[in-house]
Amino acid sequence: MIWEIEDGPRAVEGLDERGRPRPEYAAALGLVSAPIGRRVLATFAEVLFVTILQLPLLIGALPALISLAGSATPIDDLFGRGDAVWIIVFAGVPYALTTVFIIVQLVLLGRRGVTLGKALTGLRAVNVATLERPKFWRGAVVRYLVLSASFLLPLIGPLLVIALSPLFDPQRRRRGWPDLAAAMWIVDIKKGLNPYDAKRMRIARKTVATDLKDEKASLPSLATPVSAPTFDVYIPVARNRGGVVGAPRERTGAASAGDVEYAGPPAPIQASPFAGPADPYAQPAPLPSRGPQAPVVPVEPARPAPEPAASVLPASPPPAAAPSAASASAPVPAGHPVSETFSVASETLLPQGETWSPPSLMEGEREASLRSAPAPVAASLVIDTGETVTLGTEGAVIGRSPRTTGEDAAAAPIAVPDTTMSVSKTHVALRWRDGSLVAVDLGSTNGSAVLRGGAESELTPGVAMPLRSGDTLRFGDRHATISIA
Incomplete structure (x- = not known):
C-alpha cells in the first residue's frame, strides 16, 4: 500500500490572486445561481412544516396555559386539572419534534447542502470558495441563527433578509445576508450542474483545467494577402485537347467593372517535331503591355523542313473557319461585366490524314464536376x-x-x-x-x-x-x- 502525504494545504481552484472566488469559474463548470422565487418557496415550506409540528401545542395546550397565566400558583393549578397529562403531552411532544427537525436540518445542510425545502425545490447549498459541502458550524449553524433572528421582526424581517437581501449581492450571484455570513452559495440543480454529483463535477473540473481554448493552435492562413496583386482579365494563350490553357493578366492600374481590354492574338508557338497534337513544353510568348495596342501580325517562325510523312498545317485557319474568328473578335459594349475571351488554335504537327477535333461535351462536363466536387472534411x-x-x-x-x-x-x-x-x-x-x-x-x-x-x-x-x-x-x-x- 502506498501512502500519500500532502506537503501543504490543498490548492483551491477558482480563486483569484486575493483568494476570492471567481464567479466565471463556477459558471464555466455549469453551476447556476438559485432563483429568488424558489429560495423563498423553500423557506416557506420549512416554516410551514414547523408550524404543522406545533399545531398540538397551539390548539391543545396553549389555551390552557394562557388561562393559568393569571393564577398565583400556576403549577398547582395545572396538576389539579383533570387534563393535566394531555396538556403536558401537547406541549412537550411538539417541542421535541421541532428540536429534532432543526438538528436534522443542520446536519443535512452541513453534510449534503440540502434541507427539506431545498430538496422540494431543487436547490443545493455549497461553500462559495471550494464549491463543496458547507461546513457545519460556519455554514449551517451561522446561517440558521441569522434566519432565526430575522423572524424577531414579524413579516418585515423575513421579507428583508430572505427576499430582498439577495438583490444587493455585488457579484450578482443572489447571495443573501445569511449566505454571506455563512460563506455559502445556493445553486439550482434543475437548470445547472449538481455539485454533489462527484463524477460529473470531477469531469467538469478537468474540462475547465484543460483550458480547451488554448489547445487549438492557430494555423497559417491560406488566403491571399490583401496587398497581393489582383487579376481580373483571363487571356488564353494555347489550346490542346483538354481545353483552353490561359494565363491571368495582372491589373496595373484602377479600372471600372466593365473595363476589358483586347490584348491582341498571342505570338505563334514553336511546335516541337517530337510533340503530339500540342506541345505541352512550348513556352507562351510574353504578354503585351497595357495601353493602346497596335495591330499585331503573326510572323511565321523559321523551322526545319518537314519530314515527307508529315505535313505542316497552315498557321491561320482556312477561310471556312472565318465566322468563328469574327464572332470571337466582335466588339463588346462598354461597361459589359463579362470578360472578353478568345481562342486561337495553335499550330500543331499532326500525322498525315488526321485532323484536330475539339473536346467532347461529355468530357467537359466530367472535368467540371471534378472541379466542383467538395473537398473532404478534416x-x-x-x-x-x-x-x-x-x-x-x-x-x-x-x-x-x-x-x-x-x-x-x-x-x-x-x-x-x-x-x-x-x-x-x-x-x-x-x-x-x-x-x-x-x-x-x-x-x-x-x-x-x-x-x-x-x-x-x-x-x-x-x-x-x-x-x-x-x-x-x-x-x-x-x-x-x-x-x-
Whole structure:
C-alpha cells in the first residue's frame, strides 16, 4: 500500500490572486445561481412544516396555559386539572419534534447542502470558495441563527433578509445576508450542474483545467494577402485537347467593372517535331503591355523542313473557319461585366490524314464536376492526455480495447487506457454522415455525453448526435476535444 502525504494545504481552484472566488469559474463548470422565487418557496415550506409540528401545542395546550397565566400558583393549578397529562403531552411532544427537525436540518445542510425545502425545490447549498459541502458550524449553524433572528421582526424581517437581501449581492450571484455570513452559495440543480454529483463535477473540473481554448493552435492562413496583386482579365494563350490553357493578366492600374481590354492574338508557338497534337513544353510568348495596342501580325517562325510523312498545317485557319474568328473578335459594349475571351488554335504537327477535333461535351462536363466536387472534411481528436488523433473518412471507435464490427468495420480503433475502468472496451463511435461528424454511444456502462457552451447533453445508446468544432466528448471519466476544419 502506498501512502500519500500532502506537503501543504490543498490548492483551491477558482480563486483569484486575493483568494476570492471567481464567479466565471463556477459558471464555466455549469453551476447556476438559485432563483429568488424558489429560495423563498423553500423557506416557506420549512416554516410551514414547523408550524404543522406545533399545531398540538397551539390548539391543545396553549389555551390552557394562557388561562393559568393569571393564577398565583400556576403549577398547582395545572396538576389539579383533570387534563393535566394531555396538556403536558401537547406541549412537550411538539417541542421535541421541532428540536429534532432543526438538528436534522443542520446536519443535512452541513453534510449534503440540502434541507427539506431545498430538496422540494431543487436547490443545493455549497461553500462559495471550494464549491463543496458547507461546513457545519460556519455554514449551517451561522446561517440558521441569522434566519432565526430575522423572524424577531414579524413579516418585515423575513421579507428583508430572505427576499430582498439577495438583490444587493455585488457579484450578482443572489447571495443573501445569511449566505454571506455563512460563506455559502445556493445553486439550482434543475437548470445547472449538481455539485454533489462527484463524477460529473470531477469531469467538469478537468474540462475547465484543460483550458480547451488554448489547445487549438492557430494555423497559417491560406488566403491571399490583401496587398497581393489582383487579376481580373483571363487571356488564353494555347489550346490542346483538354481545353483552353490561359494565363491571368495582372491589373496595373484602377479600372471600372466593365473595363476589358483586347490584348491582341498571342505570338505563334514553336511546335516541337517530337510533340503530339500540342506541345505541352512550348513556352507562351510574353504578354503585351497595357495601353493602346497596335495591330499585331503573326510572323511565321523559321523551322526545319518537314519530314515527307508529315505535313505542316497552315498557321491561320482556312477561310471556312472565318465566322468563328469574327464572332470571337466582335466588339463588346462598354461597361459589359463579362470578360472578353478568345481562342486561337495553335499550330500543331499532326500525322498525315488526321485532323484536330475539339473536346467532347461529355468530357467537359466530367472535368467540371471534378472541379466542383467538395473537398473532404478534416477532423481531429485531442484526448485529455494531450494526444492528437486525426480522424479518417471511415470514422473511429473509442474504448479501452475497441472492436470494429458491423457499421464500424472499417473504422479506426482508438484505444484509451483507463485505470478506473470507467471507459468500456468499445465505448463510443465517431462516424461521418452527409459530410457531418456524429457521435454514437455503443451501449457503454458509464455512458457518453457532449459538452457544449457549459451544458452537457447525454448520448442515447445507438442514437447519433451531431458534433461541432470545439465540442468536448465525454466517455466515462475521460474526455476529448473535437476539432473540425
